[in-house]
Amino acid sequence: MNITKMNGPVYRLGVNINEKGYLFEGLWPVPNGVSINSYLVMGEKKALIDMTQETCTLMDSLAQQIEQAGISPDQLDYIIVNHMEPDHSGMLRDFAKTNKKARFICSEKAVPLLDQFCSIPADRVDSVKDGDTLDLGGGQILTFYMVPNVHWPETMATYLESEKILFSCDAFGSYGTVEDAVFDDQLSEERAVFYEEEALRYYANIVATFSLFVDKAIKKIADLEIKVIAPSHGIVWRKEPQRIINDYKRYASYANGPAEPEVCLVWASMYGNTEKAVAPLIRGIKKEGLDVKVFRVPQDDLGHILAASWRAAGLVLAMPTYEYKMFPPMAQVVEDLMIKKVKNKKVLRVGSFGWVGGAEKDFRTRTEKAGWDIMDSVEFQGCPNEENLAQVEEAAGELARRIKEFTA
Ligand SMILES: Cc1cc2nc3c(=O)[nH]c(=O)nc-3n(C[C@H](O)[C@H](O)[C@H](O)COP(=O)(O)O)c2cc1C
Ligand SMILES: [Fe+2]
Ligand SMILES: [Fe+2]
Incomplete structure (x- = not known):
């Protein structure tokens, strides 16, 4: 040099x-x-x-x-x-x-x-x-x-x-x-x-x-x-x-006020059930005119996910239940969002479960002190049916509308 x-x-x-x-x-x-x-x-x-x-x-x-x-x-x-x-x-x-x-x-x-x-x-x-x-x-x-x-x-x-x-x-x-x-x-x-x-x-x-x-x-x-x-x-x-x-x-x-009117969507899926919700999520957000950055864990790295989460006013976290908790790589994402004090976000969670679930409770417990405005989650048992997917798309649209209002 x-x-x-x-x-x-x-x-x-x-x-x-x-x-x-x-x-x-x-x-x-x-x-x-x-x-x-x-x-x-x-x-x-x-x-x-x-x-x-x-x-x-x-x-x-x-x-x-x-x-x-x-x-x-x-x-x-x-x-x-x-x-x-x-x-x-x-x-x-x-x-x-x-x-x-x-x-x-x-x-x-x-x-x-x-x-x-x-x-x-x-x-x-x-x-x-x-x-x-x-x-x-x-x-x-x-x-x-x-x-x-x-x-x-x-x-x-x-x-x-x-x-x-x-x-x-x-x-x-x-x-x-x-x-x-x-x-x-x-x-x-x-x-x-x-x-x-x-x-x-x-x-x-x-x-x-x-x-x-x-x-x-x-x-x-x-x-x-x-x-x-x-x-x-x-x-x-x-x-x-x-x-x-x-x-x-x-x-x-962005630490104490709204970030940019866009969404960071992070998803995980073992057998493709939660994955089926990803396309309707993206559609619901885009219909409202917002941009969405999409990551999958554990394939994509946390450094890039953190950057996109920091800049976006909205987060979507989609993951299945795994041993009565969130799918572990997503638990790690949530943990890191807490460590980095990613606050003031509009948030939606969706995911699949097999019998009684557990990801939802785990998610709510871990994000209790996050200072996030979290919508009602959309969960479905096994493979999502048409009605589940329509619900997912509608929830994503609602999230986008809330983000637009928040960042206006
Ligand atoms: C290793 C493993 C652990 C699981 N643990 C639970 C559980 O504790 N509770 C539950 O309701 N479902 C559990 N399931 C079922 C999954 O949540 C269910 O199959 C779901 O549809 C997976 O979604 P995916 O295809 O998006 O991975 C488990 C599945 C696997 C493979
Ligand atoms: Fe340095
Ligand atoms: Fe340093």
Whole structure:
């Protein structure tokens, strides 16, 4: 990878993870890969903002990129540790062994984590508070803003006054590898939309639970003059920094208000009985003019289901009864929707059962505290008959009408 000169004495460095089958956070499929970005600010003192994961290839690549800027990693004076999650901090352990002079700058909450995760003792660390500054000389002053829980409690963002760049770490990040086109102004509109879609999935998978804090962080930076958003995943937004800020604002708003007038339909079926309800469900929704994204579990992955669920104001969950409970992969979906605090949804459940059912009770118990507006379920024994299917279609239509009213 080559480094990219940004405005002023600033470089964007980055590595891509795009191995087939790689799971981000050990959990989320990233079919389009993911980038981990660092930024080098060359004042009289040299500061590197965020590092990379602890694998030899990634660490070697980052070290080579630092050298492309004309210095060796041993010449770095400061490492700005915005966030201690190992995708950005894994390299710190090795780095601290060879560069003995660098000071590590982080929030107060990150100080013990540097020791526990990377064996960097507190005497090598300078903690900063909201609004503290670090003068690198040559007119380059960094200011630190605490953005707790975006994504961990210790997370902060760093602002370079001279160039009005906000190094926002996970905030405003997206999945998707970054190749030669690093800036939004180098992208076609289609490619920019690609990164926005990747940002939504990243948001739903990684930060959705902390939407309240995302909202707070956005309010905190509202008075800063921002010309460039430089996140630690995805592209750099300098043509329209407000575009990704507004995207994140909208994603955060789905946590406590209506999302978009569309439906995410997730279904599961062992022997095809519940499956027969899928077509009438889609028909009922589409007749009302709403779009519907359809997933099947366990075949489709949770990362994509979460993104579609986060954006849609309506959910349809269709599954049979299995051993007196919901079909297990669907129970997992519901569980994850609860963990990610997917709230304020209009919801319909349908499904088949063999003798006394049980999925319905399981579903109601698990979603008791979800804050969902759940319609009466449509259940049928064994194979659905014409009347059952008509009922399903009518219920889907009713759901769509409720969604339209809710999002109007
Ligand atoms: C492993 C297994 C466990 C089941 N457990 C229950 C159950 O506890 N209660 C019930 O009413 N039906 C149970 N059933 C019956 C299914 O719910 C029924 O066959 C249903 O029509 C399956 O729908 P599907 O074709 O969409 O998978 C079970 C079926 C299987 C294969
Ligand atoms: Fe993170
Ligand atoms: Fe990250």
